Amino acid sequence: MFDKLKALMATKVAKEAKELIGHGQYGTVHVDSPGVVRKEILGESPANILNEANLQARAAELNIAPRINEVTVSNAGGTIAMQDLRENYVPLGVDVNDWVEPDWTGGEWAVKHIEANNQLNKAQQQMAQVDTHKQLAHLALNNVMLNDRHMENIFVNKLSNRPMQIDFGLATELKTPSEQAGALAYHVGNGLAAAGLTDEAQLFSSLVNEVGEFNIMTNTYNNPAAALDMAKQGLSRLQKIKMPHVKQISAAQQNALEVDRKKPSWMLTETPVFTRRNTWGEPIEKGYYGTPV
DSSP: OHHHHHHHHHHHHHHHHSOEEEEOSSEEEEEEETTEEEEEEESOOHHHHHHHHHHHHHHHHTTSSOOEEEEEEETTEEEEEEEOOTTTEEESEEETTTTSSSOOOSHHHHHHHEEEOTTSOHHHHHHHHHHHHHHHHHHHHTTEEOOOEEGGGEEEETTTOOEEEOOOTTOEEOOSHHHHHHHHHHHHHHHHHHTTOHHHHHHHHHHHHHHTTEETTTTEESSHHHHHHHHHHHHHHHHTOOHHHHHHHHHHHHHHHHHHHHSOGGGOOOOOOOOOBOTTSOBBOTTEETOBO
């Protein structure tokens, strides 16, 4: 209840100040100046705000997040001024219940309220998902785990279809080799599955766990160096997947379904289900990338 009150207060302040363009659980985003937006954050410590800005800046150096112009902090919260993406980018997903205030995002909320942006065709949406996991994998190599990847937090370039990641409020630093290997494998596995290579994704995940000697009791690798090496090999494979490949995979899957539909009922095998899965082989929620069911 307190978090909701904070967000409502932040929304009111932003509306009174400048054009409001986004709002969430802990703050708002409004136009600051031409080409710049400012994220107002209430109730967070200076350390947390600086951590968010630093991790976003690290991603911006890789050209996968908006560049940061200015950061301010105080005892009541702070602000992060950054590049405005709206002229050249569109969000991968849109809130279908935009009358809800404040705009809660993530988890089950994202599954129920955020749908794919119809400004992008199906192939563009799918490729943006694949490229997002490529980017998140590169962030993992730079010791950053970026969470909260629902479709409103992924922007897609109108011309190149290249995604950009926004909202680093739930980003964390990977502190051990095992965490880095796990995060890298997690995103590579999800990237392969997003491309439609579900079987390959599951095989890859199994191989990483096997060579890394995954310990289910401690949720870590006994041999993180081997796990990281295997995950890097998977990333090399994922990097080669481009739009034509995604279209070919999708067409092949559709053809397989059509062939099954034409078979007599007594010949039908179990209908294939192309489910995206995480590193541990668990299904991923539709529309919310990186969160296990």
